[in-house]
Amino acid sequence: xxxxxxxxxxxxxxxxxxxxxxxxxxxxxxxxxxxxxxxxxxxxxxxxxxxxxxxxxxxxxxxxxxxxxxxxxxxxxxxxxxxxxxxxxxxxxxxxxxxxxxxxxxxxxxxxxxxxxxxxxxxxxxxxxxxxxxxxxxxxxxxxxxxxxxxxxxxxxxxxxxxxxxxxxxxxxxxxxxxxxxxxxxxxxxxxxxxxxxxxxxxxxxxxxxxxxxxxxxxxxxxxxxxxxxxxxxxxxxxxxxxxxxxxxxxxxxxxxxxxxxxxxxxxxxxxxxxxxxxxxxxxxxxxx
Numbered sequence: 367x368x369x370x371x372x373x374x375x376x377x378x379x380x381x382x383x384x385x386x387x388x389x390x391x392x393x394x395x396x397x398x399x400x401x402x403x404x405x406x407x408x409x410x411x412x413x414x415x416x417x418x419x420x421x422x423x424x425x426x427x428x429x430x431x432x433x434x435x436x437x438x439x440x441x442x443x444x445x446x447x448x449x450x451x452x453x454x455x456x457x458x459x460x461x462x463x464x465x466x467x468x469x470x471x472x473x474x475x476x477x478x479x480x481x482x483x484x485x486x487x488x489x490x491x492x493x494x495x496x497x498x499x500x501x502x503x504x505x506x507x508x509x510x511x512x513x514x515x516x517x518x519x520x521x522x523x524x525x526x527x528x529x530x531x532x533x534x535x536x537x538x539x540x541x542x543x544x545x546x547x548x549x550x551x552x553x554x555x556x557x558x559x560x561x562x563x564x565x566x567x568x569x570x571x572x573x574x575x576x577x578x579x580x581x582x583x584x585x586x587x588x589x590x591x592x593x594x595x596x597x598x599x600x601x602x603x604x605x606x607x608x609x610x611x612x613x614x615x616x617x618x619x620x621x622x623x624x625x626x627x628x629x630x631x632x633x634x635x636x637x638x639x640x641x642x643x644x645x646x647x648x649x650x651x652x653x654x655x
Contacts, residue, residue, distance in 0.1 A: 368409070368431075382427055386412070397454070401446045403430075403439050411439040415447045415459075418530045418538040423451035423459040423651070426536065428470075444477045448651055457652045460527075462535060465642045479647035483525050484624040488591060489638035490603045492610030492618060502601035503558050508549035510556035512542050514563040520592030523623040527646065529570045529589035537646055540590070544568075548589075555605045557598050565593035565602040567620065572613055586615035591622045591632075599635040 386400075403411035411430040418424050425447050430439045451459050461479060463470045498504060515521050527537040531544075531552075548554045548568040557565030570589040574582050588606055593599040603620075610618045622628050624643040633639055 382412075382429060386427075399450050401443055401450075403443055405437070405439070408433070410437075411443050413443045413447060415451055416533050416536065417451070417454050417456065418532050418536060421455055421457045422538045423447075423454065423456035424530070424533060424536045424538070425451075425459055425461045426533075428461075428473075440473055441477070448649075452651050457650065458648060459651050460537065460646055460648045462537065463645045463647065465645055471645075474647050477649070479649045482646045482648040483523060483527060484643045484645045485524065485621050486624045486629060486643040487619040487640040488603075488622050488632040489640070490606045490610065490618045490620060491638075492586070492615050493604075493607040494611035496604040496607035496611075498601035498604040499597045501560050502564065502597060504601055504605040505556050505558065506549055506554050507556045508542075508545045508554050510558070510563055511549070511554045511566040511568070512545045514556060514566045515540065515545070515590075515592060518566070518592045519625075520590065520623050520628065523625055523628075524590070528568070529587065529621050531570050531589070534571070534573070534587075553609050555602060555609075557593065557601050557605075559594070559598060559601075564595070564598035565591075567591045567602055567606060569609065569613075572615065583616040584614055586610045586613055586618045588618065588620040591620040591628075593631070596631050596634050599631045599637075603632075603635055603637055 397417040398414065400412065400414045402409065409431060413428040414426050416424045416426065428440060428443060448459065460482065461474060463474060526539045528540040530536040530538045545554055545568065553569040555567045556563065567588050567590060570587045572584065572586050574584055576582055586609065591602060593602050606618060606620060622632055629639065
């Protein structure tokens with residue numbers, strides 16, 4: 367609590383005190399490692415590493431105490447992260463930074479991270495009666511969904527990344543096996559128009575979140591949203607709206623590429639949008655010293 371007391375005070379405070387105790391419950395062999403930095407017995411910093419695939423590491427929630435900033439604490443934490451991730455077989459590591467958190471940009475670049483992609487969340491109102499444009503249909507065919515993804519502008523912009531099912535607020539490369547798993551265990555959407563495949567999405571998870579008023583809301587999260595044009599977006603969002611209603615969600619969020627086309631398409635198609643995007647940065651680990 368003390369470590370994070372002066373972080374993001376103008377944005378409702380830091381989320382870390384709400385989740386760090388869950389980190390402590392992770393045992394060895396679970397593909398996670400939390401590092402704590404101490405200076406003269408004081409807590410100086412904390413960060414966590416997570417293996418999302420056999421060779422993709424995710425680094426999250428780097429925090430350094432205000433009393434120990436600019437003293438090399440983050441550098442030491444990064445060194446520990448990179449060493450541990452390499453030992454697990456990681457060849458790449460990634461971080462996510464809110465676009466308003468400009469102080470973290472320089473720190474990440476100094477540590478060797480390079481810009482990879484950016485995205486934004488779109489919000490679709492759950493609606494069991496949502497309808498798609500007449501010329502479009504939506505199936506749960508994982509082959510059609512995967513084939514569209516491999517040739518889509520969204521995949522190119524997102525560098526093949528989608529929200530990871532293994533960890534919230536994390537991204538990794540999507541595989542064909544992932545799409546088949548989503549089709550069997552959560553939900554996959556493949557949009558078809560008169561000209562063929564026109565869009566795709568998948569549901570990552572359903573989770574509960576407490577509002578500022580103390581109420582509990584159920585959210586359905588969709589790991590990517592991709593489409594060809596506005597009508598295809600409308601068809602995809604209608605399918606997501608119906609799916610959200612089916613699983614009992616109060617709200618949804620859909621990860622979409624942060625481009626002028628995708629963001630304005632989403633708004634034109636009737637979706638709500640997050641106020642700001644998020645950035646993903648990446649570092650190669652196989653030769654990093």
